Amino acid sequence: MAAASLPGPCERAELLLEQFTTPEGLDVEACAEAALGQAPSEEQVTALEQAVGERQVALLAEWLRADHGGTEDLREVSVCRLGGVLTVTDAQTGGEVLEKLASEHAVYGRLRYEDGFPVGEDAPLLSRRLMLEDVPLTMTANELLNGPRYLENVISELTEVVVDKQSVVLLQRIGHRLPKLRGKGGGWLGDDGLVAFGAVRNLLALDMDFREDCEELQAGGAAALGQRLGILVNLATVRLDFGRCRKFEDAQAKDLGKGLGTLVNLTTVDLQCTCCNQLRDAGVKALGQGLGILVNLVTVRLDFGGCIGLGDAGVAALVQGLGTLVNLSTIRLDLRDCEKLGDVGVEALGQGLGILVNLTAVDVNLSGCKKLGNTGVEALGQGLGILVNLTTIELDLERCEKLGDAGVVALVKGLDTLVNLTTIDLNLGYCGRLGNTGVGALGQALGILVNLTTIRLNLRDCDKLGDAGVETLGQGLGILVNLTTIDLNFAWCSGLGDAALAALGQALGALVNLTTILLNLRGCNNVRNAGVAALVQGLGTLVNVVTIDLNLRGCEKLGDTGVAALGQGLGALVNLATIQLNLDSCSELGDAGVAALSQGLGTVVDLTTIRLNFRGHVHRADGRQQVIELVKTLASESHCAEGMQLSHSSRAWDTLRTCVSQ
Numbered sequence: 064m065a066a067a068s069l070p071g072p073c074e075r076a077e078l079l080l081e082q083f084t085t086p087e088g089l090d091v092e093a094c095a096e097a098a099l100g101q102a103p104s105e106e107q108v109t110a111l112e113q114a115v116g117e118r119q120v121a122l123l124a125e126w127l128r129a130d131h132g133g134t135e136d137l138r139e140v141s142v143c144r145l146g147g148v149l150t151v152t153d154a155q156t157g158g159e160v161l162e163k164l165a166s167e168h169a170v171y172g173r174l175r176y177e178d179g180f181p182v183g184e185d186a187p188l189l190s191r192r193l194m195l196e197d198v199p200l201t202m203t204a205n206e207l208l209n210g211p212r213y214l215e216n217v218i219s220e221l222t223e224v225v226v227d228k229q230s231v232v233l234l235q236r237i238g239h240r241l242p243k244l245r246g247k248g249g250g251w252l253g254d255d256g257l258v259a260f261g262a263v264r265n266l267l268a269l270d271m272d273f274r275e276d277c278e279e280l281q282a283g284g285a286a287a288l289g290q291r292l293g294i295l296v297n298l299a300t301v302r303l304d305f306g307r308c309r310k311f312e313d314a315q316a317k318d319l320g321k322g323l324g325t326l327v328n329l330t331t332v333d334l335q336c337t338c339c340n341q342l343r344d345a346g347v348k349a350l351g352q353g354l355g356i357l358v359n360l361v362t363v364r365l366d367f368g369g370c371i372g373l374g375d376a377g378v379a380a381l382v383q384g385l386g387t388l389v390n391l392s393t394i395r396l397d398l399r400d401c402e403k404l405g406d407v408g409v410e411a412l413g414q415g416l417g418i419l420v421n422l423t424a425v426d427v428n429l430s431g432c433k434k435l436g437n438t439g440v441e442a443l444g445q446g447l448g449i450l451v452n453l454t455t456i457e458l459d460l461e462r463c464e465k466l467g468d469a470g471v472v473a474l475v476k477g478l479d480t481l482v483n484l485t486t487i488d489l490n491l492g493y494c495g496r497l498g499n500t501g502v503g504a505l506g507q508a509l510g511i512l513v514n515l516t517t518i519r520l521n522l523r524d525c526d527k528l529g530d531a532g533v534e535t536l537g538q539g540l541g542i543l544v545n546l547t548t549i550d551l552n553f554a555w556c557s558g559l560g561d562a563a564l565a566a567l568g569q570a571l572g573a574l575v576n577l578t579t580i581l582l583n584l585r586g587c588n589n590v591r592n593a594g595v596a597a598l599v600q601g602l603g604t605l606v607n608v609v610t611i612d613l614n615l616r617g618c619e620k621l622g623d624t625g626v627a628a629l630g631q632g633l634g635a636l637v638n639l640a641t642i643q644l645n646l647d648s649c650s651e652l653g654d655a656g657v658a659a660l661s662q663g664l665g666t667v668v669d670l671t672t673i674r675l676n677f678r679g680h681v682h683r684a685d686g687r688q689q690v691i692e693l694v695k696t697l698a699s700e701s702h703c704a705e706g707m708q709l710s711h712s713s714r715a716w717d718t719l720r721t722c723v724s725q
Contacts, residue, residue, distance in 0.1 A: 204229035226250030231259050238262030245270040249277060251291075252284040260291040268300040277308035285315030289322020298326050302333035306366075311339045316346030320353030331362040337397075338369035344377030351384025360388050366397040368428065373401045375408030382415025393424040399459070400431040409439030413446030422450050426457040430490065435463050437470030444477030453481050457488040461521065467496030468504075475508035485516045492523035492552065499532030506539030515543050519550040523583070529558035530566070537570035548579040554614070555586040561594030572601030580605075581612040585645070590618045592625030599632025608636050612643040616676070621649045623656030630663025641672040652677070 204227070220243040224230055227250065234241075241263050250256055251271065269292075292301070301323070305311040323332065332354060336342055347367065354363065363385065367373055378398065385391070394416070398404055409429065416425065425447065429435055440460065447456065456478070460466055471491065478484075487509070491497055502522065509518070518540070522528060533553070540549070549571070553559055564584075571580065580602070584590060595615070602608070611633065615621060626646065633642065642664070646652055657677060664673065 204233040221245065223247050226253070226255045226259055228255075231255050231262070234259050234262040239265055241266060243268045243270075245272070247272045249273060249284065252287050257287070257291060260294050264294050265297055266295050267297055269295065269298055270302040272304045273308060274304055274306045277305060277310045285311070286318035289318045289320075292322040293325040295326065297328060299328055300331040300333075301326065301329060302335070304335040305339055306335050306337040308336075308339055309341060311336060312341040313343055313346035313349070316342060317349040320349040320351075322353070323350075324353035324356040327357065328359060329357050330359055332357070332360060333364040335366045336370060337366050339367075340369075340371055342367070342370050343372035344374055344380065347373055347377035348380035348384070351381035353384075355384035355387045358388065359390060361390055362393040363388070363391060364395040366395075367401065368397045368399040369401070371400075371402050373398070374403030375405055375411070378404060378408035379411035379415075382412050386415050386418045388419065390421060391419050392421055394419070394422060395426040397428040398432065399428045402431075402433060404429075404432045405434030406436055406439035406442075409435055410442035413439075413442040413444070415446070416443075417446035417449040420450060421452060423452050424455040425450070425453060426455075428459040429463065430459045430461040431463075433462075433464055435460075436465035437467060437473065440466055440470040441473030441477075444474035446477070448477030448480045451481065452483060454483055455486040456481070456484060457486075459490040460494065461490045461492040463494055465496070466491075466494050468498055468501035471497060471501035472504040475505050479508040479511045481512065483514060484512050485514055487512070487515060487517070488519040490519075490521040491525065492521040493525075495524075495526055497522070497525045498527030499529055499535070502528055502532035503535035506536035508539070509536075510539030510542040513543060514545060516545055517548040518543070518546060521552040522556060523552050524555040526557065528553075528556050530560055530562035533559060533563035534566040537566035541570035541573040544574060545576060546574045547576055549574070549577060550579075550581040552583040553587060554583045557586070557588060559584070559587045560589040561591050561597065564590060564594035565597035568598035568601030570601070572604050575605065576607060577605050578607055579610045580608060583614040584618060585614045586617040588617065588619050590615070591620045592622055592628070595621055595625035596628035596632075599629050603632035603635040606637055609638055610641045611636070611639065614645045615649060616645045616647040617649070619648070619650045621646075622651030623653055623659070626652055626656035627659030627663075630660035632663075634663035634666040636667060638669055639667050640669055642670065643674040645676045647676045 204224070221241060222245045224234075224244065224246050225248045226246070235258070238259070239262065242265070244263055244266055246259075246269070251259065292298070303319070323329070334350070347370075350365075354360070365381075378401075385394075396412075409432075412427070416422070427443070440463075443458075447453070478487075489505075502525075505520075509515070540546075551567070553563075567582070571577065595618075602611075613629075626649075629644075633639065644660075664670065
């Protein structure tokens with residue numbers, strides 16, 4: 064009998080262990096019945112009601128070992144699933160509790176303190192409350208078969224199962240009750256695997272890993288897998304990983320596509336074919352045809368990254384198959400480094416995506432597709448622009464060498480209609496043809512998307528980008544008052560200078576709801592003191608910011624004045640809790656700047672974590688001492704601080720890490 068929903072105060076406890084006592088008004092009998100799936104005996108109820116002090120562990124062991132006319136019907140009661148709290152009064156009692164649990168149940172679960180610290184890392188108890196934590200079961204099939212009688216009745220998931228005689232016996236015994244299974248290795252494709260699949264025919268979720276052992280895929284192995292998947296008629300979620308498997312070719316993909324097409328109850332498919340270099344257009348087409356039958360799919364993740372044989376025809380056929388999936392809400396398609404994929408295939412991709420009007424999240428990775436240019440990206444933008452229900456877009460176009468301003472302008476022209484977007488992650492790093500025109504158009508388009516809460520934009524190493532483009536980008540960003548997280552990467556954009564930073568500071572300063580700022584200006588060697596001062600003048604008004612990560616590494620013209628302004632501006636952020644600041648290789652920075660920065664940060668009373676990198680440019684002892692004093696001050700106020708790499712010599716870096724808990 065399956066366990067019923069647990070009522071009221073014992074929702075988290077399949078077996079009542081709440082503080083060793085019975086909370087007032089709690090129906091112990093009802094909780095016990097919910098845990099067991101049947102009416103408890105009087106002895107069981109009495110045992111729970113009387114459980115106090117260190118006797119609790121013994122009673123727990125007794126409960127699990129006892130056969131009160133139905134132990135073998137237990138489904139949800141086991142040590143690794145307990146959510147109850149064990150209260151101990153001192154370290155000695157706690158040690159006794161742990162020792163007893165270790166002798167009885169260590170292999171099935173682990174303990175943690177109520178405040179989150181795992182038990183066993185520190186000898187003394189840090190808290191008076193201990194809690195059992197769910198963990199995946201990693202015992203071998205032989206250990207399970209020879210373990211306590213109750214164990215095989217409480218297993219809800221098996222992980223890393225390799226087919227052998229013991230595992231087949233175990234699955235034949237308990238497989239019909241398993242809702243989840245993670246299998247590994249090619250043994251699942253042999254004769255024993257057929258028996259194993261038959262034993263788990265009620266599975267709802269299957270995760271198979273063939274990465275390290277895929278020889279059996281050849282000579283009919285994939286056909287066997289496809290046929291055996293058909294046994295699992297209740298499957299709702301399937302994940303198959305063939306990453307780097309040289310035996311996964313078109314013939315195997317066709318067999319697999321047929322098998323997947325029989326699983327009409329699937330709602331989620333995750334297929335990993337990373338670097339399957341023998342997979343080509345015909346095989347991907349067959350997979351698309353198989354998936355296209357599964358009209359109940361809501362989530363699809365397909366990884367063909369590094370499949371050098373996949374080109375335009377394969378991608379076009381794939382999205383044609385997926386175009387029938389009218390219930391699809393999330394799609395993740397990884398086509399990175401598919402060297403044969405170009406504009407024709409991406410045009411088809413855009414058209415295919417545009418049909419799936421119920422999509423709310425799209426993640427497409429086209430990084431390193433060297434044949435992809437402006438035409439394909441324009442079509443992709445047009446297709447995405449139709450999907451008015453989208454809330455999340457992740458688009459990776461890094462290292463698309465033919466992509467320039469015209470393509471980005473056309474892309475964002477399509478995206479600016481998506482008023483429901485809350486998250487956009489756009490990677491245009493290393494697109495050497497992209498400049499001010501494209502980035503400016505991006506800023507204008509973003510400014511229309513007023514519901515955005517998160518923006519991640521990577522423009523790393525875009526050599527043609529200058530101040531004018533960032534100024535226009537900033538104007539658009541400054542309108543987005545609902546933003547809470549912004550992550551901008553301008554590393555190695557050598558055309559950026561003080562005007563760009565001033566524009567960013569003004570834009571960010573208007574975003575009063577920001578809580579997280581990540582800004583990478585590494586290698587922007589035209590950034591000077593005035594630019595950093597203008598940047599932090601804007602940031603200093605953002606009283607809701609709790610996290611800042613600012614990378615100014617290699618800004619060779621930044622010196623003491625700019626860093627002093629940085630300290631003053633950051634010191635005004637009264638709610639700042641975490642800061643990471645990289646000033647490595649800022650060759651104009653000296654001790655005076657470090658001292659001023661330390662003084663500013665020392666006024667932030669809620670700062671809990673600080674990571675500072677001054678490697679190479681705090682030359683004298685007084686500069687290092689300023690940082691050390693800052694770290695000590697923070698630590699004495701129950702903060703965790705790190706002053707990193709404080710000395711000039713690369714062979715004698717001083718590292719100060721001080722963490723003091725309350």
